Amino acid sequence: MSYTEIKRLFRSPDEYIGKTITVPGWVRTVRDSKTFGFIELNDGTFFKNLQVVFEDGKLDNFKEITKLSVGSSIEVEGELVETPNAKQPFELKAKRILVESFCPADYQLQKKRHSFEFLRTISHLRPRTNTFSAVFRVRSLAAFAIHKFFNERGFVYVHTPLITGSDCEGAGQMFRVTTLDMKNPPRQKEGDIDYSKDFFEKETSLTVSGQLTGEAYALAFKNIYTFGPTFRAENSNTARHAAEFWMIEPEIAFADLKDDMILAEEMLKYVINYVLENAPEEMQFFNSFVDKGLLERLANVVNSDFAHITYTEAIEILEKNKDKFEYPVEWGVDLQTEHERYITEQVYKKPVFVTDYPKEIKAFYMRVNDDNKTVAAMDLLVPGVGEIIGGSQREERLDTLEKRMDEMGLNKEDYQWYIDLRKYGGTKHAGFGLGFERAIMYLTGITNIRDVIPFPRTTGSCEF
């Protein structure tokens, strides 16, 4: 059977007007009078529906079609005709409508507004709604934009491992991965678990970041990125935290913090532009129904040169306005979302890179600046969200890295292979991380992370 997709009709109508085509899809609504009726048909390839018109006398099964229920799957053969005076540009005049399945009346997606909370309970059906079809098409396009961006620049895509034997990545609580019998695990004499009997013959967990292994590949390929799932076993039941989410982590060698920021700015603009160009209907929908200022905010990001400011300068600005904040501000503290948003929304009114944070509040692998007080780190703050990207130049000096690890009480033996990367062919390098779901929330205006993940995993919730 040769089917035509609804997306093709909307993108290249001239190819199809006047022709007889067959379109399968799902019924979104049916309206009928005695002798004719209309079906809004959606086939999943396009945000908008195709209007099907059917008439008594022209169909064998006119009666059956008038009784079609929302959600039913059908196949329509007909002629595509222009409708110059109507809301929609064309309609399909049905010659034959084949019903593949009637949808029963207890179908939960009847034509009415449903709360996002309710729709989360039917995550297997919600991509059939306008909002979620838009969210998950944008998610797909944004993912492709990221791959395309890095591919065009010759970056090597690296699948860093998810199961890790190192519990020292330090970015958060981890999930244990095991095949041991939980009820009667093998034990050592002292009663401790005998992990030498586990699948990997050691304790293993789910990774919180691909950065460290990514660095090994950057020091072979120069420019690499990862794009894969990461995990946090943190008990934070907020709208911004999920236990399983996707991250993008580029890593560039022979490059410093400045190169890192240029890359982050180019990438973010590229992804926004790609989605605006390739999902105009969806983005218009978000702007109208989810977040009124969305398109203006994104246009502002794309068209502005991002600002640059040091952490020390940021603290000075914030201290002058300290009565505006709930959390206190002084040199040495980490910035809270309210501080970040103040700087990007009120002071600069555009995206801002904040650089050179106190070394005490940043990770051991970030390069120590000459002042020995700050590190070559950067956070990108964007209006409406706060931090969206965090990165740094990495400490490439073997002695400085080892000193930092000692200071922070890390066991260097666990990191021997990572130290090797400095010892053998080490070079300046830098990288950053972008939480993919945060980016999708930013692109769509959706405010709960559960609504941008197909089947979200959060504290106490792992359905489907």
Place this chain on the structure above:
Amino acid sequence: MSYTEIKRLFRSPDEYIGKTITVPGWVRTVRDSKTFGFIELNDGTFFKNLQVVFEDGKLDNFKEITKLSVGSSIEVEGELVETPNAKQPFELKAKRILVESFCPADYQLQKKRHSFEFLRTISHLRPRTNTFSAVFRVRSLAAFAIHKFFNERGFVYVHTPLITGSDCEGAGQMFRVTTLDMKNPPRQKEGDIDYSKDFFEKETSLTVSGQLTGEAYALAFKNIYTFGPTFRAENSNTARHAAEFWMIEPEIAFADLKDDMILAEEMLKYVINYVLENAPEEMQFFNSFVDKGLLERLANVVNSDFAHITYTEAIEILEKNKDKFEYPVEWGVDLQTEHERYITEQVYKKPVFVTDYPKEIKAFYMRVNDDNKTVAAMDLLVPGVGEIIGGSQREERLDTLEKRMDEMGLNKEDYQWYIDLRKYGGTKHAGFGLGFERAIMYLTGITNIRDVIPFPRTTGSCEF
């Protein structure tokens, strides 16, 4: 600093000949006589090295440069000049060489052959070798080719979940995911583990397939695919099994087994063509040093129309040649690799789809054929490997699906959401799975799965 990448020099030499450029990279070899020397420089962007020539009197640090060791990182400024009578098309005449780091003499990647087994023990360094730089660049390009293929066809990329609460996917042994204290887990009165105290308040594992959740999305978007990690906790210490690997699982609605096979054939040819076009140096290398017949075999795949044969026909052929096989053949048994390879290599000499397998040896979700003995399944067999893709049309008939689940002793309550997909807007649909590592082995001629995964996870092994 404005650097030039070695890939650019080889792809567009005319832009750079006669110009002064700066190229950073890692030293692969150094040769020198009293007054001049050569460095083979690799920057990770290209398979081949750039030849750097340096002369006494033209460099401040000639002595230092003659002592450069393999693996050191340097930055060379110089003029790119043509070398019409030499092996390489051009060389970089150094005006200045900055040493970023000297590599110590105990560096394990000295210029000599290393066994793949040894290189696995230094997975953090092996991408710097010719073989592994080729493998992992091809892996990256193949991944992009897959995204590009589906993007061009309007498929929605779905991130199906990795942590799952369902232990009934049925495709293999699973890893448990938990945050419980293994030593003193909370217990119910009878001594059983109290999983209501676990992170997700239930038992959870790592997924073995994204298919079932992928189907939910196909029944909203028509055409979708997944491309993400999957896991098997199987104790199989073979060259073809890993505990963590990546899978591609497209799912298409309003489509049957024939459409499914067309898609699989197009995808495989597309990926092979993309890699041949975009990594010619790497593919030539594999053909010369890893697998002599590789390019011929791949060309044969790209240029042939894949054959189609039913399982029943395959059994007839195999029974006539049963003395050739170790494993017995009769209608009802699953095909072994030796049988698959015989059919594709000896009988057809090209890729073959085998369809319509006995329902007893296939999964519950495959569509039962009218004979009520076979299901609409397909395996794609390719020369040199055997099965590389497995797929099926899915059972869309609610009553037949439920009957099959009863027959196989599955608990329908666990699958209620999956059954919903048939009840509400169900339609014919189909899909398949391609193990990404198997595909990379096929593309490169590499025979051990540990050598196509950056940091492999296998029974008893989870290093780095």
